[in-house]
Amino acid sequence: MPVQRSLFGRPVPRLAPKRIAALLGAIALFGVFTLVFTLPSSIPTGPSLGKFTDHRISLPKLPKQLPSPSILNPFRQAAHAPPVQQNSTSGEASWYSNWNWLSPFSSSVTLDENRSLLPPLPVRPPIYTYYDHTLAKDKDLKFAENALLLTWRKAWWAQGFKPVILSPAEAMLNPLYVELQRLELEAALKIELSRFLAWENMGGGLLCNYLLLPMGSHEDSLLSYLRRGEYPMLSRFEKLGNGLFAGAKADIATAIKLALENPELKASKDLVGAVPPLTFGVDPDHEALAFYNAETLNEKYPNVAGDIAATGANGLMILNQLMNAHLHSTWQNEFSTGIAVLKPVPQHMSASVEPALHLAEFLAQCPESPMPASCPPNKPRCKPCVASTPMKITTPPMYRNTSTLYTIGTVPHPYTFASLDGYRDDINVSWIRRVSERDPWLSGMTKELLGTGVSGAPRVIKFKEAVASQYGLGHSLWVTAEMPLPTDLDWYFGFVIPRNATDTGKSETPVPGPERRPQIEPDPHNGPVPSEGDILKEKILLEKAKQFGLSKSPEHNRLRGAVEAWNLADTEAWRFARAFLARASVERLKWEEEEKQYAGGAGSEKGKSQGWGRWFDD
Template sequence: MSKKQKGEFEADRQLLLTWRRAWWAKGFRPIVLGPSEAANNRRYRAVKTKELSPELEADFMKWLAWGNIDSGLLVDWRCFPMAEYEDRLLASLRGGSAPEHITRLENLGTCLFSGERSLVNDAIEAALQRSNLKDATAIIDVVPDKFFRVEKSTSLAYYDPDMVARQYSPIAEKIKENPSEGKLALVDLINLHLQTTFQNTFASGIAVTKPFPEVTTVLVNPAVKLAGLLAQCPPSMLQSTCPPNNLGCTPCTPKKRLKILQPSGYLNNSAVYTLGVLPHPYTLLSLQRGSDNITVRYIRRETDRDRWLIEATKILLGENIDSFTRAVPFKSIVAGRFAMSRSLWFTVESFPANPQQNQLPSETIDDLDWHFGFRIPRESSDGNGNAQKPLMKDFPGSDEAKIRMEFDLIEKARKVLKSAKNEDKRIKDASEAWNLVDTEVWRFVRAFRARSVIERKKWEEEEKGFAGS
């Protein structure tokens, strides 16, 4: 393989990775189909005996592969979900295919089909009987109309060559001049449009929930950093453009960056995306006391129960209900079908507590690319190529001694939580017993986040043999 061919192969791999990531984030499990799936369909030989144009034969191979696996969607790798998670079409597609017809979308050609396997194979057999096979160039020209239900939708963006040439001609020209560089520019453009769609969905800003702001500046700082990255504009040669399905969007520009809010509790606002970091009860006790000198007597005599959850849900639920009643609504915010797409929650242990490690872990950001469905911009260096930045650059206007103390207390608390010493275990157990509901939601968030990561990695392992893995 020549250097030019390798470059184009890598560009295609990046495009397929972008496609897989975008569909995963919308609740789908994208599987790459290949020639072997098509060859395993018993209708394969019948297709190969026909005189077909290369374009139509390629379409038939896709349908044969689709008809050989479970019912579901057949999506072109240049077709992207470019709408919010709860968009009507996407929600309908997640619900499964209708048994009586194959759904396709008006004016989007072969971008997406949805159908049951038996109906797909029936459609292939019917298409093979058509008299216009020699002249046709697309599968939708030969499958009888009775098999299709055509829907209107503006939820998908289809970056086929004709559309790219019309709407984003500099990239089309670049693909002609240098295919590998041009395709990488297309990848950057699609990534920009995916992040722009996220920013337009949450146009009122990103809220970093910050109960007890006087002692949790360091604790929530990783979420503040992540919010800053989500509000950035990713690189593209066509920076101020909109996706083809929403040309009237608000483009991502440095002058119109999303606001980053830091409310004391959860905001129930569909135009605001929420990030939250939960402390273990012992960690919060240390921060509020300003000391790691936490005793069982202090916990029972001088602290209130479940302070974090009560404070974090006051705006939503008011002040007149107990912590136990707050647990279920909060869990719905974290993992409920609707709220899950509008917020993301971590435990403080997900991030380093060392002032010398003041960047978000690369593994965390790599995983979050899949959660959000686009490649999140990475943190910049200090201008000299070093990732490390002065500590207080992240905390403008704060007292350095106080910031360092918060780092120190979070790190010491982490050691206590991991410790096997009897005294440390006794204090940890006492803090959890006194704050039963705070402990419950902390464990819930930790388990839910871990399960999400494991589920995605397991799926990626199953698909690792395909390009884009």
């Protein structure tokens, strides 16, 4: 019998020869690596032994002091989540605004899986207009002027400004208002001076006539300059008259005092003519500004000018229609390549992108206009929209960063995508783990930008840049597949989006049918054309996925958690898009609620429905 060894009176377990060999081999391998990687650096003098080794592996070098020493420690102490910011929730969406918004995963900063990390809200510089709502006017005239003010607000809001309507209430707060009332001046000149008194009382910035609209790209140099909110001198724009002024409070106050002290003030038509020429700097660059004053209307749109002179309120409504049409056609001219409705992994995604496709069809239509072939006053060489050849609509599977292409993306929740892509409603953990791929939606969407051999983290960063960067804001719209389209998209684009098909001049039925909608360009990556049965099943699966997302049962919560854990990048993209769109609506609604109490509520929608309920009626 073999001898039983003992240590301190206890038997020592025997090891098989193979196990002893494996143990000795592991010890030897550990010793070799220790000599190769530690011995050369331990010799203080003499030649380095590292050059005699035959390895080409460069070890990663960690910084001596990590920015957060505990971030790599799985047993780190609990930390407080960042404080909840004001107006940072809407329904199920919640967010935290921070400069570190390009972190791949929000939970690393928010310490909350359901709280998205968004970029700080950009500061909207105020742009003021003046409207005296106290004057006695016909009801129809006030309604028409309100429509013009609403168009003005939407156009400037979409360009990143905060449009504010001033009234005599702000002018009365200026100490110089009493001095103005003592002067015997014509009513028009008094109103003009009251504009400047109200503007100076607000601290300066931009003063705009509500018949002047921004008509240019989001990246236009002039609009970018105005968005910065810093105006070194009191300035106006050449050939725009009293259309737009920019300046600081002190410079405005100086100009007003010079005008009031001018003994020839009564002979002046406006403040600009009542002050020395050098009081205002004159900027010749205003290609992105369209001014529909009386002079411009008489010169370029005599029919509209005649309607205003003849009918008053009705003519102003026609002018409002013309301005909205020009805003829409300017947008179409900026995106000459067309509209891309993203459809990654297109096998069974037709139902999920249907609302986005409808929106693209309406955006591509020609707007109703009293002068269809006309161009904006600042763009005499535009390309008018022709109903027979509308904008191109494509459904590519990948996001393309093209400046002349507008992108509408529909981001599905990972469960929704799994249900539609798998073409089944009995999704379970086993199927997710063994059959489904990880982050398929984001991988397909960014395949052209990043290729195939990239992990989810850099793909999330690219997605966030496409959604929330300054460039992305003007070139794309991202919605979620489970929520209906927002009801305030007119404010997002800056014009009233057509709700009905435009007549092509052919004799057709009055009800707009599919044959009158813009044709979708064929794309080889779109996949097979789904049948009516396939579309019906996709809609059923999509509706079940929506109900699944609303469910609070423990079983559904566990399954939802498993799907989100398996698709971390897709989940982050879905939450980011949902929170970003929700925050935009919260910001606008809060501002609109505040502005309703000023200027008699001028410029509001007056209860007029701007919803999307009729958009999808066939």
